[in-house]
Amino acid sequence: MFEKVQIAPPDPILGLTETFKADPNPDKINLSVGVYKDATGKTPILGTVKEAERRILEQENTKGYLAMTGEPVYCTQVQQLLFGEGHEIIESKRAATAQCPGGTGALRVVGDYLHIVHPGAKIWLSNPTWANHDTIFTAAGLECEKYAYRDAETNGLDFTAMYESIKKIPKGDVILLHGCCHNPTGIDPTSEQWSKIGDLLAKQGVLPLVDFAYQGLADGIGEDRVGLLELVKKSKQMFVCSSFSKNFGLYRERTGALTIVADDEKQANTVMSQVKLRIRYNYSNPPSHGGQIVAVVLSDPELKTRWIEEVAEMRSRINAMRHLFVKTLKAKGVDQDFSSIIEQRGMFSFSGLTKEQVLELREKYSIYIVDSGRINVAGMTPDNMDRLCEAIKSVL
Ligand code: LMR
Numbered sequence: 001m002f003e004k005v006q007i008a009p010p011d012p013i014l015g016l017t018e019t020f021k022a023d024p025n026p027d028k029i030n031l032s033v034g035v036y037k038d039a040t041g042k043t044p045i046l047g048t049v050k051e052a053e054r055r056i057l058e059q060e061n062t063k064g065y066l067a068m069t070g071e072p073v074y075c076t077q078v079q080q081l082l083f084g085e086g087h088e089i090i091e092s093k094r095a096a097t098a099q100c101p102g103g104t105g106a107l108r109v110v111g112d113y114l115h116i117v118h119p120g121a122k123i124w125l126s127n128p129t130w131a132n133h134d135t136i137f138t139a140a141g142l143e144c145e146k147y148a149y150r151d152a153e154t155n156g157l158d159f160t161a162m163y164e165s166i167k168k169i170p171k172g173d174v175i176l177l178h179g180c181c182h183n184p185t186g187i188d189p190t191s192e193q194w195s196k197i198g199d200l201l202a203k204q205g206v207l208p209l210v211d212f213a214y215q216g217l218a219d220g221i222g223e224d225r226v227g228l229l230e231l232v233k234k235s236k237q238m239f240v241c242s243s244f245s246k247n248f249g250l251y252r253e254r255t256g257a258l259t260i261v262a263d264d265e266k267q268a269n270t271v272m273s274q275v276k277l278r279i280r281y282n283y284s285n286p287p288s289h290g291g292q293i294v295a296v297v298l299s300d301p302e303l304k305t306r307w308i309e310e311v312a313e314m315r316s317r318i319n320a321m322r323h324l325f326v327k328t329l330k331a332k333g334v335d336q337d338f339s340s341i342i343e344q345r346g347m348f349s350f351s352g353l354t355k356e357q358v359l360e361l362r363e364k365y366s367i368y369i370v371d372s373g374r375i376n377v378a379g380m381t382p383d384n385m386d387r388l389c390e391a392i393k394s395v396l
Contacts, residue, residue: 028366040302052296070099103243106258111140179212181346184374198234218345257288
């Protein structure tokens with residue numbers, strides 16, 4: 001059977017990392033996959049994560065299966081982080097959370113749920129969006145549509161176009177919104193714009209699905225929930241897919257969650273019963289280790305405070321790199337205006353580099369950027385900045 005199999009195209013993001021790893025150039029730079037690097041170019045394990053692991057190792061006494069929805073303590077902590085402690089959604093128990101293998105696992109489970117339980121519902125994705133969104137939902141059998149997002153002229157949000165295209169989404173469809181640190185543009189709506197989006201979605205009867213993978217990396221843990229909180233003020237029902245890959249640095253531990261927000265507790269549990277069927281045939285029950293780490297850190301006030309400081313450190317390093325990148329390009333005499341990158345948030349920005357320029361950077365300079373021109377600012381360091389900007393100057 002295998003003789004007939006054709007080679008598959010490499011993944012646009014993870015495939016590049018494979019090529020990067022194989023590149024023998026000692027000065028190679030990886031600005032492709034969204035992974036945080038410290039000033040020395042390493043992806044560190046957070047101190048709070050190490051401490052939690054030490055405690056887990058001491059206290060863990062079984063490797064039995066978790067429930068299909070994971071560890072209850074973890075799920076409670078997820079809700080508190082998303083909505084803030086004491087939020088009405090939590091108090092009234094009208095949210096239900098399942099621990100999932102990463103944000104990707106949560107997205108796939110929602111995709112399967114929507115396809116089976118709400119047949120005919122389409123999912124609307126921002127143009128552009130994370131390359132894997134379309135792939136996940138198409139694999140789940142959903143039809144994907146696009147709504148306007150980025151203004152190519154200003155490299156900012158084209159809110160008017162976004163609003164107008166959301167107006168065209170029919171009742172009963174689903175819209176995927178990035179909670180903060182939009183991937184791939186780094187462009188987020190303001191709180192006023194979130195409020196208008198929330199009003200419009202409620203009026204139209206469109207279900208929000210919030211992909212919330214970068215909480216804390218834009219302006220702060222609390223600040224970054226502004227969009228989500230505006231949406232929940234207007235829509236009683238929604239899904240949130242969240243991840244601890246970035247803000248806990250737990251990438252390989254596949255630590256995410258799916259949260260259902262419903263009218264009341266009974267409805268949340270009913271929807272969760274359907275979600276559980278999809279969990280069972282995808283991966284049965286989630287991996288435990290990453291969830292235990294998050295639960296230990298967030299349940300201990302002292303560790304939680306330290307973790308918030310560690311997130312702040314990552315955030316300010318990324319923002320410092322945004323400034324240094326724009327400043328270094330300017331100092332090298334690059335005419336093209338990259339200043340919008342300073343305003344953007346999270347790991348990513350659209351550089352405006354063309355595919356040809358991206359390929360030249362890869363082939364001549366061993367600088368890895370995804371074909372769309374999206375750059376991972378968190379991969380820049382004071383040490384690689386000069387070489388990076390010199391190379392960009394030469395391909396422009
Ligand atoms: C990215 O966009 O680079 C990250 O979210 C990692 C991934 O899985 O693609």
